[in-house]
Amino acid sequence: xxxxxxxxxxxxxxxxxxxxxxxxxxxxxxxxxxxxxxxxxxxxxxxxxxxxxxxxxxxxxxxxxxxxxxxxxxxxxxxxxxxxxxxxxxxxxxxxxxxxxxxxxxxxxxxxxxxxxxxxxxxxxxxxxxxxxxxxxxxxxxxxxxxxxxxxxxxxxxxxxxxxxxxxxxxxxxxxxxxxxxxxxxxxxxxxxxxxxxxxxxxxxxxxxxxxxxxxxxxxxxxxxxxxxxxxxxxxxxxxxxxxxxxxxxxxxxxxxxxxxxxxxxxxxxxxxxxxxxxxxxxxxxxxxxxxxxxxxxxxxxxxxxxxxxxxxxxxxxxxxxxxxxxxxxxxxxxxxxxxxxxxxxxxxxxxxxxxxxxxxxxxxxxxxxxxxxxxxxxxxxxxxxxxxxxxxxxxxxxxx
Numbered sequence: 298x299x300x301x302x303x304x305x306x307x308x309x310x311x312x313x314x315x316x317x318x319x320x321x322x323x324x325x326x327x328x329x330x331x332x333x334x335x336x337x338x339x340x341x342x343x344x345x346x347x348x349x350x351x352x353x354x355x356x357x358x359x360x361x362x363x364x365x366x367x368x369x370x371x372x373x374x375x376x377x378x379x380x381x382x383x384x385x386x387x388x389x390x391x392x393x394x395x396x397x398x399x400x401x402x403x404x405x406x407x408x409x410x411x412x413x414x415x416x417x418x419x420x421x422x423x424x425x426x427x428x429x430x431x432x433x434x435x436x437x438x439x440x441x442x443x444x445x446x447x448x449x450x451x452x453x454x455x456x457x458x459x460x461x462x463x464x465x466x467x468x469x470x471x472x473x474x475x476x477x478x479x480x481x482x483x484x485x486x487x488x489x490x491x492x493x494x495x496x497x498x499x500x501x502x503x504x505x506x507x508x509x510x511x512x513x514x515x516x517x518x519x520x521x522x523x524x525x526x527x528x529x530x531x532x533x534x535x536x537x538x539x540x541x542x543x544x545x546x547x548x549x550x551x552x553x554x555x556x557x558x559x560x561x562x563x564x565x566x567x568x569x570x571x572x573x574x575x576x577x578x579x580x581x582x583x584x585x586x587x588x589x590x591x592x593x594x595x596x597x598x599x600x601x602x603x604x605x606x607x608x609x610x611x612x613x614x615x616x617x618x619x620x621x622x623x624x625x626x627x628x629x630x631x632x633x634x635x636x637x638x639x640x641x642x643x644x645x646x647x648x649x650x651x652x653x654x655x656x657x658x659x660x661x662x663x664x665x666x667x668x669x670x671x672x673x674x675x676x677x678x679x680x681x682x683x684x685x686x687x688x689x690x691x692x693x694x695x696x697x698x
Contacts, residue, residue, distance in 0.1 A: 313449060317448040320448050320449075320454060323457035325345040325453060325460045326350050327354060327474070328349065328353045328444055332358045338474055341472065342466065342472070342474055343463060343470065344466075344472060346433055348391055348431070348438065350471065350476070351391060351402075353443050355389055355476050356389070356402060359385055359410055360387045360410065361384040361412055361414070362384050362412060362413065363386070363388075363416070364388045364390050364418070365390055365394070365399045366390040366394060367392070367418065367422075367423055368390070368393065368394075368623065369418060369420060369623055370388075371388065372481075373628060374626065374629040375477060375626035375629060376473070376475070377630075378633045378634075380634070380636075386477075387475050388477045388478070389402050389476055392431060393430075393431040396524050399417060400527045401436075401439060403415065407540075411538065411540070412540070413541060414540075414542075415541070415543070417543070417545070418546075418547045419544060419573065420546075420547050421557070421562075421566055422505040422506060423524075424516055424569060425524070426518045427508055427511045427515055429508060468481060468482060483615075486614070487610075487612070487614065488608075490619075490620075491607060491609075492608060493619070494552055494621045497620040498682060499685050502685065503693065506560040507560050507695070509693050509695070510695075512695030528573065529576055532576065532577060532580040532589065533580060533583075536584040544577070544591040545593070546570070546591075546594060548594040549595065549621065549624070550622070551597050552621045552678055553621040554596065554601075555678065555679060556686075559683060559686040570593065570657065570661065573591060574654055577589055577653075578653070578654050592635060592649045592650065593660065594649050595664075596663075597664065597667035598667070600624075602675075616628075631648060
């Protein structure tokens, strides 16, 4: 019996060692390779799980500039910017990144170093406490033991085998060694824009703005606390450690804001912006410092009202958007230029508005005026979004409020 136990234990150790060795060798999440050497690789790397790579590996890597935010930031801001030249820049933005995750990533960054600048893209849906965290979000990713547990994981083995089968990254995969996503070929969207916009708006109505089963939006958690407290924690960290944190509200197409309005969340959207301004000012006052710069790129403007090609149009490319939510790297370039602009009092005709307690109400009023103009001039878009909302309501079976 004792010999059987010893043989069994030995077999388990051999299998565990083989599993760990294979996963370490294949490294499907790019977390075991030397990051300094990996950064020298100019081509994209094949990463099977963006969150593992960015949370486990990139938060521990040296950086001068770091990007945080949702897939809008992940997809929309690329590598090629003058402000990034000769800097170590990491993109830690991820799909569906809630504000809680942005705070956790910032904490992890500061535990391993102190970047000069952090750019944080703020998105309204990311503050909805009823929005379920993305399926690949795992709190254990922040543990110092995570690389070792993944090495012994059967799910890692499955991803290792997938890497062996694929060998090279596909278009749009994550990513380069600095976390920036490999760019999409705009031609892939030809003829499909219209349906992509509708599908994106349906997804936001189903999953992000009013997710089932609550079918509601709330800043307050059921077990106490608020998503706005996460922003307070982020701003306190920045003020305490004197991090140059640059905040910006992400742009989206005008149809996305109409989708938000169709969900009945326009007032809460405005309240959210007011709260961002208030919390920024209050936190700065606590530290006897100036509020952090907060830019708003959302609303209705020449970029967000870009016409959506008719269904099946195989010729027309969009310049600024690939769907209702996500802006293109061409627009992301303008965002970065604005965030790094040294002009103290930029003219109001330059895209983007720096919001503060003194101008927030006038700013919100201007967006409402621009919205009225858009609704009057785009009745077909408005009708289509309303139809999508009715279809979503039929399939969600929300409880009556």
